[in-house]
Amino acid sequence: MSAAMNEQVGRLEAWLAAYGGHDREAMVDALAEDAVWHVGGTHRHSGDYRGRDAILGYFDSVRAETVDTMQLQPLEVLANERHGAAFLRVTGARNGKRLDTVVADAFRFDQDGRIVEFWAANANQPAIDDFWS
Amino acid sequence: MPTKAERLSDAMAAVSRGEVDVFGEILLSDDVVWHWPGRSSVAGDYRGRDAALDLIRGFGQLTQGRLRVEPIDILEGGDYLMAFTHVTAEQEGRQLDVTMADAMRFGPDGRVVEYWTLSNDQAAVDAFIG
Numbered sequence: 001m002s003a004a005m006n007e008q009v010g011r012l013e014a015w016l017a018a019y020g021g022h023d024r025e026a027m028v029d030a031l032a033e034d035a036v037w038h039v040g041g042t043h044r045h046s047g048d049y050r051g052r053d054a055i056l057g058y059f060d061s062v063r064a065e066t067v068d069t070m071q072l073q074p075l076e077v078l079a080n081e082r083h084g085a086a087f088l089r090v091t092g093a094r095n096g097k098r099l100d101t102v103v104a105d106a107f108r109f110d111q112d113g114r115i116v117e118f119w120a121a122n123a124n125q126p127a128i129d130d131f132w133s
Numbered sequence: 134m135p136t137k138a139e140r141l142s143d144a145m146a147a148v149s150r151g152e153v154d155v156f157g158e159i160l161l162s163d164d165v166v167w168h169w170p171g172r173s174s175v176a177g178d179y180r181g182r183d184a185a186l187d188l189i190r191g192f193g194q195l196t197q198g199r200l201r202v203e204p205i206d207i208l209e210g211g212d213y214l215m216a217f218t219h220v221t222a223e224q225e226g227r228q229l230d231v232t233m234a235d236a237m238r239f240g241p242d243g244r245v246v247e248y249w250t251l252s253n254d255q256a257a258v259d260a261f262i263g
Contacts, residue, residue, distance in 0.1 A: 038253055038254070038255070040170050040171070040251075040255055041170075042172065075212075075213070076210040076211060076212065076213045078208035078209070078210045078213070078215060079208065080206060080208065082205070082206055082217075083205070083206045083208065083215075083217050083234075084208070085208045085210075085213070085215035085234070085236065087210075087213045087236070087238070104213075104215065104234075104236035104249045104251065106215060106217070106234035106236070106251050106253075108232075108253075117253060119234065119251055119252070119253045119255075120251065121168060121170055121236060121249035121250070121251040125168070125170060
């Protein structure tokens with residue numbers, strides 16, 4: 001693995017830590033201003049969030065509704081200069097419902113190594129949709 | 134044992150020759166689970182190699198060979214791999230142009246036990262499939 005690829009893995013791990021730790025300053029630094037966040041499924045948060053402010057607003061909603069119970073446990077984090085992949089175990093609780101699933105996150109980076117596009121899939125989309133219903 | 138990326142490359146070469154069974158033998162575990170997201174008629178989980186290969190054959194028929202998959206990046210880890218591709222297709226005047234991120238978890242026999250098909254524009258994929 002080249003030094004540049006190692007550096008990008010480190011940046012992606014730092015992103016996951018910033019997200020998990022609600023470190024807003026680090027998240028702002030890691031996201032391109034015009035980033036696009038594609039959230040799959042058929043639940044109330046599904047859809048495309050365009051721009052850093054819209055993405056951070058989506059994170060705020062998730063955090064508020066899960067009362068900070070959402071936890072990400074990285075299984076593997078992979079990256080090169082252009083793209084990244086994160087496989088995570090996600091657990092959370094909301095209104096008496098529990099979530100425990102594995103998600104595969106895809107990232108595209110801009111020339112400065114910032115996240116410019118994100119999309120994801122998970123092992124159990126019906127469970128995610130039910131969790132948010 | 135070949136690397137995960139080599140196995141994927143061999144499997145993709147087979148499917149490009151129309152040899153869907155060979156694709157399955159090379160890449161997929163007998164009890165693979167293939168997650169197809171979205172809201173189209175094929176969305177859902179496909180359990181077992183036969184079910185997964187039926188899904189692949191269905192796409193072949195849908196696109197009548199006018200499906201082009203251009204590799205961009207392969208990220209290979211210990212148990213996982215993600216393959217980024219530029220996918221274009223057309224059928225009956227409808228165009229598809231998306232970036233796919235195919236995510237795979239490999240089992241102990243070196244073949245895929247779980248497969249996620251991720252698109253950066255799922256609505257476009259859903260509209261194309263119908």
